[in-house]
Amino acid sequence: MAGIKDVAAAAGVSVATVSRVLNGHPSVSAEARARVMGAVAELEYRPNAVARSLRTDQTHTLGLVISDVLNPYFTELARSVEEEARALGYSVIIGNADERPELQDHHVRNLLDRRIDGLLVSPTDGGSPLMLDAVRAGTPMVFVDRWIPGVDVPVVRADGRGAVRDLVAHLHGLGHRRLAIIAGPAATTTGSERVEAFRAALAEYGLHLPDAYTGQGDFQAESGRRVTEGFLDLPEPPEVVFAADNLMALGALDAVRARGLRVPDDIALAAFDDIPWFVHTDPPVTAIAQPTGELGRAAVRALVDRIEGRTPRSVTLPARLVVRRSCGAPAPPTLSPSPVQRSTS
């Protein structure tokens, strides 16, 4: 494969001049520029990004470590991150932590070794020493969706409290009083926050969230199933199950169906994180929708700001309730406009 030396030789100039042309340095004669461009085209020369990175100490690459690629929420997040990064001239390397802290560390280490310019993380746990070290060492970092308290890193996330309140209002309005939640891991902020928001919203209606109605899940479908079975085994099962993410909601749906029960007649269901498929499930699932694409884009912008020397800001965007049929009320036609396909742009 042709190198910069070959180009220099072909153009009859020095490598320095070739480099200057390639990097748009002003101080190059039009004639030399033309000859270099010609040689570049002729040889189909492409600069070696590895060598360039070594010299400049910049890779123009962002790392994105997410907790579970199979979760459509994170898939969409990853997609919007890549899009925005590309628009800003960066590539993205995605690491899938699969909700396992050691895998998360593996990816962080790997990305750091590759000298990525910055790191976007949705932490699986309360924060490994490795990640904390990286922050201390000055690695540009931004948390997205989840974060680690007490660490001085910008956070880009959705605030679901308003939407959770709306949800509880909706449920209360339908006459439901015994509400249960399938929580995420307490080590994650989204895991604990959603429970808190739910509890707070219940309190506004004078309702209490008993321990028996607080199941511990891990954001995976299987745990949703398990917890829901526990709920159904209770002497007095809840009237509504609120799953803290879409996968656990699916597990819950499974568990309910396996008992031969029906949603919403026998038990109602709602989920945090809206996904296109919820429109098509039986029944369509009422969910809290995050502005996922916007989160991804804002996170990239914050990270790139940090990388390029500007001051990044934390961003919090509101989530919103999307009412469908899984809690009992027929959805007013105008309230579930959520299209199956996001814009392709």
Next chain:
Amino acid sequence: MAGIKDVAAAAGVSVATVSRVLNGHPSVSAEARARVMGAVAELEYRPNAVARSLRTDQTHTLGLVISDVLNPYFTELARSVEEEARALGYSVIIGNADERPELQDHHVRNLLDRRIDGLLVSPTDGGSPLMLDAVRAGTPMVFVDRWIPGVDVPVVRADGRGAVRDLVAHLHGLGHRRLAIIAGPAATTTGSERVEAFRAALAEYGLHLPDAYTGQGDFQAESGRRVTEGFLDLPEPPEVVFAADNLMALGALDAVRARGLRVPDDIALAAFDDIPWFVHTDPPVTAIAQPTGELGRAAVRALVDRIEGRTPRSVTLPARLVVRRSCGAPAPPTLSPSPVQRSTS
């Protein structure tokens, strides 16, 4: 950040010795080794992968260019690819082509510039000059799922013909005679092959596939919706719609529902590519399941074989029919075991 020189200084040896220790070269005294290890731990030294890659001309990185990350089929494929690659000591950089040839080229170029060791591609189109050049230049490459005919590159894919035949048999057995298909882009192998398999299977039952029953989609939900509307507008609409991928099936479901019609009573639906959500849709969708994880793993093995000097083999695995309720027959309980959650290992 500490470099190899710092380690050498701290350990009181030369950089060559440090490098030898790090790379497991035999000719190092136990004492020197210990001192180096100590210094490495002390300084928390991590070798700079960029510098290493420049020197060795190996990045231990694979590129994966897929057509659409939002499609759960490809998400799962990507996941299994990353898993197997990790097990073999490689990282993966994913490029999402979004079914757009120019985006695909962008990613291929980017990956090539980064000097990835090999490329896994599921081509969006018939093959850009860029990709062909890369093959000619000797870039290790393997096609997965889709491929480009006439190019000497190993292909790892599923053969759906048997399953399509089973599907047609199933439909025929249910009394359906007017069968339509929503095809994928003719430029993709999966786009044309599935139509051909369908047509061939119909022929076995003496059935013909009229042009009016062959809709042209693009593997995206919106096209499924559009084509299905066309079918429903026909003077004699089909009794069954077979979508060549899961997203178009979703669009079809939408279109049917928008008319106030019901699946399977008014029109039956089947899809190529099974995904966990099909268990939960209304009704559960009969689909052809590819051994996605196995495909991803086999593709990585083939690519790594090629990279490491062994001879890679093409692999074709059978797909299988998973009967659910969307075509009319109640599924025998044992026939839809497809679990909502794949194993996490």
Next chain:
DNA sequence: GTGACTCGTGGAATCGATTACATCCCTCGG
């Protein structure tokens, strides 16, 4: 006319590793 400046250019150092080659020191056989 001459010193100051700018502009275009090339030579060479540099980034952080790997590795060929040279060197030194031991051991061992004859």
Next chain:
DNA sequence: CCGAGGGATGTAATCGATTCCACGAGTCAC
């Protein structure tokens, strides 16, 4: 006792780019 052979180690070249510095030529002001 000496030379061959081999193990441990260091010096320096190298990968392919970027960039500092020096230099020659041309321009301009005084």
